[in-house]
Amino acid sequence: MATKLIEIKGLTKKFGGLVAVNDFSFHVEKGEALGLMGPNGSGKTTVFNLVMGDLKPDSGEIIFEGKDITNYPTYQRVKAGIARTYQVPRPFQELPVIEDIQMSTIPDSIMGSFRGRAMPLEKVAKIGEDVGLKEHLSMYPRELTMGDLRRVELAKALATNPKIVLLDEIFAGLTVAEIGELDTLLQQRRKKGLNFIVVSHDLKALAPLVDRVVVIHFGEFIAEGPFDKIVNDERVKAAYFG
Amino acid sequence: MEQILIQGALLSGLYALIAMGFTMIFGVGRVLNLAHAGYVMVAGYSYFWATYMMGLPIVAGFAIAIAVSTGLAVGTYLGWVRRFLNDPTIVFVSTFIFALILEHVMTLAFFRENINVPPIVVGMTQVMGCPVSNNLVAAVIASWACIGAVLFFVRKTHMGRAMRALAMDRRGAIIxxxxxxxxxxxxxAISGALAGVAGVFWGSYTFLVPSLWVLPLIMSFAIVVIGGLGSIEGTLAAAHIVGFMETATVLAINDKLRSVPGLVIMIIVLLARPKGLFGR
Incomplete structure (x- = not known):
């Protein structure tokens, strides 16, 4: 039990008559990177929204480091060590990249306004450089390509000093070269002990990154296991190819 | 002309103080707090009560006025608005009712007659060859000190940055x-404190009456629309446009038309640039 970083138990979310996620359970071991796979509309992003607290589940539990965080507001989950990137990047349009990343490091109290310190800009710059934004730190979101905006998303998530990052379609809209760079970067982070849950349509980019895959279809758990085994699983093939 | 500049600077400063609190609440929480000008009125009465009825020193009067208006603002948020941040209409209507309740409470406590508040600072000074009461000078200085402090807070502190982040993108800020x-x-709380300072000076600039909140509310509404809802810079600029226009109208045309220019500009801005001068 102690080796589980995050555990999702029986999560259910209905939108009106539509059951988006139905009694869905999975967990991530400490040190593990998990892929969350499923065809379009299978409920992957809804699962992320539930884990982050963007949505409230109708039933089920989310246990993070042994604590039940099901009723935590989003910002407390972030402070606890869960971060996410969005499929559609959402930078602060009026801030240059470096200040946008720094926003993720603001201390959490009124008194912190004066006494506590956000991460100094040099350290923030380092996070930006690590994800390949060295040339873009003083630029504004409107001047950036989709690939760079995804890097900003990642840098912002990393700046919250997370234990686990939920990556939602982080490779979408990127060139092959960009995907390669990002993959390398994520693998480096993994070696340093960061955990991931990765949602991606790009199975080629996903494969080297994850230890294990969980497959969701119509909001329900259908399979889990190592990537190679899962892509050959009959139920998974049926889910993807009908 | 000098008179217009001096009076205009005072009025603009007070308008800016009131409207800044109003616009900050909208910027951060996306709701309009119509009770805001009610806090201004209650602060004016609190100062009067503390200094002239209780005989406390001026400083204590200020402290009490600011404490009362801040308390009212914090109370409104924690006790009511917090639950309805997703429903701006409920907040709009209910805070208007709060303002009316405050008016009735002040009427019960102080009756409906006009109360002249003696000047906070006595004496006269010559400014540009024109005699100006020290009270006016103090009001202008205090307004700008508060405005400066708020600008510093919003730009330079973490909490200020967090406010800007929430104003820009709520989910992005939370994540x-x-x-x-x-x-x-x-x-x-900041907005309530600003209303407190404004209330003390407003009361001594005009006179206290329980309906004192109506004109400041209408004018701050016009100012934040002209400046661009949620924009502090826009509010500062618009407060001065409206303040000077109003002073010019009062001194050169007729006192009864004081709020007309501001409202006319608001309508022009709504038609020509609905986002406001500095709106996003």
């Missing part, structure tokens, strides 16, 4: 680990 409730509460 960065910012506690929206704490930021909203701080914003309401």
């Amino acid at each position: 960065s680990g910012i506690n929206p409730d704490m930021v909203n509460l701080t914003t309401w």
Whole structure:
């Protein structure tokens, strides 16, 4: 039990008559990177929204480091060590990249306004450089390509000093070269002990990154296991190819 | 002309103080607090009560006025608005009712007659060859000191940055680990304190009457629309446009038309540039 970083138990979310996620359970071991796979509309992003607290589940539990965080507001989950990137990047349009990343490091109290310190800009710059934004730190979101905006998303998530990052379609809209760079970067982070849950349509980019895959279809758990085994699983093939 | 400049600077400063609180609450929480000008009125009465009925020193009067208006603002947020941040209409209507309740309470406590508040600072000074009461000078200085402090807070402190982040993108701010409730509460408290300072000077600039909140509310509404809802810079600029226009109208045309220019500009801005001068 102690080796589980995050555990999702029986999560259910209905939108009106539509059951988006139905009694869905999975967990991530400490040190593990998990892929969350499923065809379009299978409920992957809804699962992320539930884990982050963007949505409230109708039933089920989310246990993070042994604590039940099901009723935590989003910002407390972030402070606890869960971060996410969005499929559609959402930078602060009026801030240059470096200040946008720094926003993720603001201390959490009124008194912190004066006494506590956000991460100094040099350290923030380092996070930006690590994800390949060295040339873009003083630029504004409107001047950036989709690939760079995804890097900003990642840098912002990393700046919250997370234990686990939920990556939602982080490779979408990127060139092959960009995907390669990002993959390398994520693998480096993994070696340093960061955990991931990765949602991606790009199975080629996903494969080297994850230890294990969980497959969701119509909001329900259908399979889990190592990537190679899962892509050959009959139920998974049926889910993807009908 | 000098008279217009001097009076205009005073009025603009007070308008800016009131409208800034109003616009900050909208910027951060996306709701309009119509009770805001009610706090201004109650602060004026609190100062009067403390200094002239209780005989406390002026400083204590200020402290009490600011404490009361801040308390009212924080109370409104924690006790009511917090639950309805997703429903701006409920907040709009209910805070208007709060303002009316405050008016009735002040009527019960102080009756409906006009109360002249003696000047906070006595004496006269010559400014540009024109005699100006020290009270006016003090009001202008205090307004700008408060405006400066708020600008510093918003630009230079973490809480200020968090306010800007929430104003720009609520979800983006939350996912960065910012506690929206704490930021909203701080914003309401600051806004209440600004209303307190404005209330003391407003009362001594005009006179106290329980309906004192109506004109400041209408004018701050016009100012934040002209400046661009949620924009502090826009509010400062618009407060001065409206303040000087109003002073010019009062001194050169007729006192009864004082609020007309501001409202006309508001309508022109709504038609020509609905986002306001500095709106996003």
